[in-house]
Amino acid sequence: MTDPILEVQDIHCGYDGVPVIHGISLEVAQGELVAIVGANGAGKTTTMRSIAGLMHPFSGKIFFNGKDITRLKAHETIKLGISYVPEGRRLFSKLSIIENLELGAFIKNDRKEIERSLEQVFELFPKLYDRRAQVAETMSGGEQQMVAIARGLMSNPRLLLLDELSLGLMPSLVEKVMEAVVSINRTGVTVLLVEQMVQEALEIANRGYVIQTGKIVQKGTSRELLDSPEVRKAYMGM
Amino acid sequence: MATFLQVAFDGLLNGLLYALVAAGLSLIWGVMDVINFAHGEFLMIAMYLSYWLGFIWKIDPLISSIAGGAFVFIVGALTYRLVISRTIGKSAMSALLATFGLSMLLKNICLNRFSPNFRLLQDTLLGGKTLDLAGIIIPVPQLVIGIFALALLFVIYRLVNKTRLGWAIQATAMDKEAAELMGINTENIYLLVFGLGGACVGIAGGLLPSYLAVHPEVGALFSLIAFICVAMGGFGSIPGALLASLLIGLVEAFAGFYIAPVFKYVAVFGLYLAVVMVRPRGLFGW
Numbered sequence: 001m002t003d004p005i006l007e008v009q010d011i012h013c014g015y016d017g018v019p020v021i022h023g024i025s026l027e028v029a030q031g032e033l034v035a036i037v038g039a040n041g042a043g044k045t046t047t048m049r050s051i052a053g054l055m056h057p058f059s060g061k062i063f064f065n066g067k068d069i070t071r072l073k074a075h076e077t078i079k080l081g082i083s084y085v086p087e088g089r090r091l092f093s094k095l096s097i098i099e100n101l102e103l104g105a106f107i108k109n110d111r112k113e114i115e116r117s118l119e120q121v122f123e124l125f126p127k128l129y130d131r132r133a134q135v136a137e138t139m140s141g142g143e144q145q146m147v148a149i150a151r152g153l154m155s156n157p158r159l160l161l162l163d164e165l166s167l168g169l170m171p172s173l174v175e176k177v178m179e180a181v182v183s184i185n186r187t188g189v190t191v192l193l194v195e196q197m198v199q200e201a202l203e204i205a206n207r208g209y210v211i212q213t214g215k216i217v218q219k220g221t222s223r224e225l226l227d228s229p230e231v232r233k234a235y236m237g238m
Numbered sequence: 239m240a241t242f243l244q245v246a247f248d249g250l251l252n253g254l255l256y257a258l259v260a261a262g263l264s265l266i267w268g269v270m271d272v273i274n275f276a277h278g279e280f281l282m283i284a285m286y287l288s289y290w291l292g293f294i295w296k297i298d299p300l301i302s303s304i305a306g307g308a309f310v311f312i313v314g315a316l317t318y319r320l321v322i323s324r325t326i327g328k329s330a331m332s333a334l335l336a337t338f339g340l341s342m343l344l345k346n347i348c349l350n351r352f353s354p355n356f357r358l359l360q361d362t363l364l365g366g367k368t369l370d371l372a373g374i375i376i377p378v379p380q381l382v383i384g385i386f387a388l389a390l391l392f393v394i395y396r397l398v399n400k401t402r403l404g405w406a407i408q409a410t411a412m413d414k415e416a417a418e419l420m421g422i423n424t425e426n427i428y429l430l431v432f433g434l435g436g437a438c439v440g441i442a443g444g445l446l447p448s449y450l451a452v453h454p455e456v457g458a459l460f461s462l463i464a465f466i467c468v469a470m471g472g473f474g475s476i477p478g479a480l481l482a483s484l485l486i487g488l489v490e491a492f493a494g495f496y497i498a499p500v501f502k503y504v505a506v507f508g509l510y511l512a513v514v515m516v517r518p519r520g521l522f523g524w
Contacts, residue, residue, distance in 0.1 A: 054415055074418040083419075090416040092409045099405050106406060107421035155421065 003066075005030045005190050006051065006159055011060030013043075013050050019058070020046045021214040028159070028192050033185040035205035035222070037198040037235065043214040044194040045087050048163050051192075052084035053077040064159070079107050083157035087164040087194075089148040093137035097128055097147055100136055104154030114154070121150035124180060142173040149180065159190045166197045178204050198235035202226050210235075240373045245495045246488060247374055253487020254384035255442060259460050260467035260479040261391055262438030265398075268474020269411040269431045272322060272333045276341035277464060278457025280310050280436050283344060284443025285452040286352065292359045292447060299362055299379075299448040303386070306444025307437040314436025318429050326428075341457075348454040356451035365448045379449040386441060394434070395476050407431060411474070466510045471520050478522030485509065 004027040014020040021043035028034045036044050049055045051062055053074040062070045069077055074084070092100050101121065105114045122129040125146045131139065136147060145165060152160055162181065166174040174197065182204050185191045195201035202208050202222040210218040210231060218225065225231050263277050274280075284306035291297040291305060321340060325333040359365065367378040398404040409417040410427045417424050450456070467486060471478025486506050493505030513521065 052419065054418065074415070075421045075423045078419065078421040086416065086419065090413050090419075092405075092412045092416065094412060095405060095408060102402060103405055103409050103417075103420045103422070106402065151420075 003030070004028055004063075005065060006192065007063040008047070008051065009061045009063070011047070011050055011057035011062065013046050013055065013057040013060075015046075015055075019214070021050075023060070024211070024214070024216055025060075026209055026216065026219075028190060031185075031188060031190055032207065033182070033191045033193065033205050035193045035195055035201040035208040036211055037195050037201050037208055037225075038211035039235070040196060042211045044211055045163055046214075047211070048084060048086075048161050048192075048194055051077075052082060052161060054084075078155055078157070081156075081158035082161065083152045083155050083159070084161040085148050085152040085163060085165075087167065089144050091136040091144055091147055091151070094135060096133050096135055097139075098132040100147055100151050101128075101132075101154050104151035107155055113156070117154045117156060121153050124153075124183065125150055141168050142170075142177070145169060145173075145177055146180070149177070149184075153184065153189070157189060159192065160184065162191060162193045164194055164196060166195060166200065174200055198231065199226070241495075244374050245491050247376060248380075249488040249491025250484055251377070251380040251384045251487070252490065253484035254387040255380070255446075256460075256463050256467050256487055257391060257480045257483035258383070258387035258442040259439050260464040260471070260483050261387075261394060261476055262435035263464045264468045264471065264474060264476060264479040265394065265431055265438070266435040267468060269407055270322070270428055271330065272325075273337070273465070274317075274432075274435065275334065275337040275461065276317065276344060277337075277435075277439060278459075278461025279341045279344035280313060280457070281439045281443040281446075281460050282348065282452070282454065282457035283313065284310050284440040285446050285450075285456060286348060288444040289357055289359055289447045289452045292362065293357075298364075299359065299445050300364065300382070302447075303441045303444030307441040310436040310440025310443065311433040312436075313440075315429050315433040317436070318432035322432065323425070323428070341461075345454050345457070352454065354454055356453045357447075358451040359447045362448040377449065379445070383442065383445050386445060390438060390441065391476060391480055394438070398476070463506070466506070469520055470510050470513050472523030473520065475520070475522040478520055481521055482513075 006028040008024060008026045010023045010025050012019055012022055024047055036047065038044055050057050053072045053076060056071060061068060064080055064082060092103065101118060105117055108114050128146060128150060136144065165177050178200055181191060193201055193205060202225055205222045208222050208225045209216050259281060263274060266272055266274050287309055288299050288302035288306050291302045292299060317340060321336050322333055325336050364379040364382055369376040369378060398407055406422045407427055409420065410422060410424045414424050463486065467479050467483040471482035489505050489509050490502045494502035
């Protein structure tokens, strides 16, 4: 593998001193689409939050582009090019779509660059352009998820962290959102995806990690994982 | 009729002053969920600053208001850094009690240093001047505060709703963590908001000594009225605070004139009770 853009080394992490993840290590190479899959409560979101800097591991290290980001805060990691689309979308509910998107580009000061990013996300989600003046909380779950992804792209990230995109969406929408993720990845953005919907996530990813009670229990290419009897039995009901 | 208009005008002018004091409280509450019980004392220290600047160096309150705004901006920012930031993430009661403690501290420092005496600045530029507008007598100092209040509320409203910084402030209020993810340093936003809230009362306090006497307890009543304005207008809403302040100013003036001065606060708090019974989240609350 080429030099990883993201390298997580044996992190232990939790809330109020209670550990949730016990030694997770993973790597993501430039341009890859990697999925972390596993059941609810396995520690997927905790891993993502640690990478984004919303919380800090008790031990272990996280490197981005070779730089130690273990202790950086969320408003600092985004400046390095890490954008985290959190679980549950977390839009600014009383603000309009365009205001939400503008805030996604808060770290940018170049007006032209912001306009370009806006064009790009409206190209990806044309529906949002028509709804740009609408207040976020009045939109449907699927539309809100699109806004959340678009907002995450506004900072022109090098690494996009996507947390549980499928949450609360109907199957046909999940498919659409996954397609959008693939096309984002094709533009050169490295993507790390966390999903409970194991099959859907692995179908679009290059590689995957299976996480269970705070530990990585299996890893490999998506094909290997999709064919693995353990994964099929535990997560796909087969 | 002339009397009626006169009373109404006095009430509105007082209401604008309340609005200026309430705006800062509303901003802080709306963004940080912190009720600043020391808000009235912020007003008081700005009044003392203005008084002493006027007494010692003959600086007019009009100019001292700028100094008052700047000074209390710094006091507000320091309050956040040294006191409030330590209560973030703890129970809401700790921030409340901390600001309450701060208000006691400021009040008693002033009591100790400046004695409980009432102090009024003499010979100020505006003091005692009036305008005669078709039979209605308008006191100039109150009028100037009213104009300052409207201008400042307009600026703050625009800042919060029409600028990127304002969106960042709103984002921080709605979802602090998500705001952090946008690259917004929410610590700095809190610091700024506390400073701005302080600056509002600081400017009001700077202007006041040209017609209102300074003493250590002067903030208490303003604190209470401002709190009602904010609660009645809907927490965090600047237009709501303005409307509520004007209503309270009017009711206070009318009750004071047509019933009896001692009853004016009965009417004010009665109005407050009536409003929150019908709209528990205030006039503009959601």
